[in-house]
Amino acid sequence: MEPRNQTSAFEFILLGLSETPEQETLLFALFLCMYVVMAMGNLSIILAISSDSHLHTPMYFFLANLSLVDFGLATNTVPKMLVNIQIRSKSISYACCLTQMYFFHFFGIVDSVLIAVMAYDRFVAICHPLHYTTIMSPRLCGLLAGSPWVFSYFISLTHILLMARLVFCGNNELPHYFCDLTPLLRLSCTDTSVNKIFVLIVAGLVIATPFICILASYAHIIVAIMKVPSAGGRKKAFSTCSSHLSVVALLYGTTIGVYLCPSSVRTAVKEKASAVMYTTVTPMLNPFIYSLRNRDLKGALRKLVNRKITSSS
Numbered sequence: 001m002e003p004r005n006q007t008s009a010f011e012f013i014l015l016g017l018s019e020t021p022e023q024e025t026l027l028f029a030l031f032l033c034m035y036v037v038m039a040m041g042n043l044s045i046i047l048a049i050s051s052d053s054h055l056h057t058p059m060y061f062f063l064a065n066l067s068l069v070d071f072g073l074a075t076n077t078v079p080k081m082l083v084n085i086q087i088r089s090k091s092i093s094y095a096c097c098l099t100q101m102y103f104f105h106f107f108g109i110v111d112s113v114l115i116a117v118m119a120y121d122r123f124v125a126i127c128h129p130l131h132y133t134t135i136m137s138p139r140l141c142g143l144l145a146g147s148p149w150v151f152s153y154f155i156s157l158t159h160i161l162l163m164a165r166l167v168f169c170g171n172n173e174l175p176h177y178f179c180d181l182t183p184l185l186r187l188s189c190t191d192t193s194v195n196k197i198f199v200l201i202v203a204g205l206v207i208a209t210p211f212i213c214i215l216a217s218y219a220h221i222i223v224a225i226m227k228v229p230s231a232g233g234r235k236k237a238f239s240t241c242s243s244h245l246s247v248v249a250l251l252y253g254t255t256i257g258v259y260l261c262p263s264s265v266r267t268a269v270k271e272k273a274s275a276v277m278y279t280t281v282t283p284m285l286n287p288f289i290y291s292l293r294n295r296d297l298k299g300a301l302r303k304l305v306n307r308k309i310t311s312s313s
Contacts, residue, residue, distance in 0.1 A: 041287030070283035097179035113148035116210035
């Protein structure tokens with residue numbers, strides 16, 4: 001294959017998670033089930049929050065945004081993989097590859113920043129409860145929820161524009177199940193130093209900075225909770241943060257596995273395993289994490305199900 005600029009006719013080969021037909025059949029069934037559970041869970045949370053006026057609060061507004069992001073993140077990668085397995089084709093056009101990479105970074109960045117916003121919301125609720133409604137005004141909530149989407153749009157677009165500079169030649173096989181930045185950079189036969197520097201800058205902006213903000217928020221939260229005189233009050237305050245802390249652990253654990261591990265210990269298998277956790281498992285688990293220990297949300301979901309049953313009968 002002669003070196004050439006990428007065009008819409010240029011194709012990459014997604015090697016996927018396995019090359020064994022028997023394993024691919026099992027993977028198809030497994031990922032189809034996970035995707036259906038993920039879609040039902042996140043869309044149910046969005047519908048429950050939007051239909052119950054008692055949940056029209058900043059915390060649930062941010063949670064609805066997070067569910068939308070999780071749905072988009074999984075939908076960007078899993079259906080394409082399922083189609084490839086079903087039709088026994090591993091090819092993806094250059095244009096589709098860049099589109100998939102754009103939305104992967106777009107939803108991923110929004111996800112990371114939104115988790116930090118939710119930590120700030122918990123900080124205000126616990127450390128400044130008397131001023132919570134004043135501080136978390138509808139205008140501020142709209143700004144905090146909308147800014148990550150705008151910020152992510154420009155960062156993701158910059159990634160794509162930098163990728164458009166590169167030339168690919170020779171091997172066009174991606175050892176992955178979707179188009180991700182790191183495997184694509186390895187296939188380029190031109191200088192990728194600018195792309196790698198931008199990746200480091202973005203990692204600092206959308207991974208390190210939100211994580212530091214989350215740590216700072218919870219440091220203040222812990223100090224405030226320890227000042228609560230009763231054990232019951234401390235337990236109740238901690239319970240309002242436990243779900244968010246679980247999501248933080250899942251998100252940043254898998255993000256570090258995908259992007260911040262040293263290249264010396266990073267392998268294609270580890271990258272794919274971390275990506276599966278990040279793009280499929282975490283979005284599937286988040287609705288359960290938030291709903292199982294939240295009486296208000298469980299009640300809203302129960303009302304939603306009963307309303308559907310009543311209307312269908």
